[in-house]
Amino acid sequence: MPFVYILRCSDDSYYVGSARVLERRIAEHASGHGARYTSQRLPVELVFAEEFDNVGDAFAREKQIQGWSRRKRLSLIEGRYNDLPRLSKKLRFRKT
Numbered sequence: 001m002p003f004v005y006i007l008r009c010s011d012d013s014y015y016v017g018s019a020r021v022l023e024r025r026i027a028e029h030a031s032g033h034g035a036r037y038t039s040q041r042l043p044v045e046l047v048f049a050e051e052f053d054n055v056g057d058a059f060a061r062e063k064q065i066q067g068w069s070r071r072k073r074l075s076l077i078e079g080r081y082n083d084l085p086r087l088s089k090k091l092r093f094r095k096t
Contacts, residue, residue, distance in 0.1 A: 002058035004065065006048040006077060009041035014073050018062040022049060048077045 003022040007015040007029060015038050019025035028034040029044050038044050052058040065073060072087040 002052050002055045004050050004052070004058050004061045005046060006065070006073065007038060007044040008047045009038060009044050011041050013041065014047075014070065014077075015041075015044065016062055016065045016073070018055075018058040020055065 002018060002020050004016070004018045005022060005026070007017070007026075009015055015029075015035065017025065017029075017035070025034065026044075026046055029038045030042070032039040032042060034044075050058075050061065052061065065076070068076075069087065072084060075081075075083040075087060
């Protein structure tokens with residue numbers, strides 16, 4: 001089954017990816033052969049994974065999460081799903 005996943009890198013950044021075989025893909029990242037981004041930020045830790053019925057849905061979710069802010073990704077990782085809609089709204093600043 002395909003997955004979307006989030007890795008926490010050694011510099012405390014997050015990497016979002018998708019894979020058909022999650023365990024193999026995480027092992028590739030951990031060995032430095034997963035992606036250029038993660039290979040320069042080892043070690044990495046799996047902090048979130050979500051399973052899908054098909055690859056297209058997993059890839060679409062990956063792209064969605066990649067567009068999210070760090071705060072919104074952290075809410076997803078921590079399971080604070082009720083915060084997600086609020087974090088989707090753009091902040092508007094008043095001119096003074």
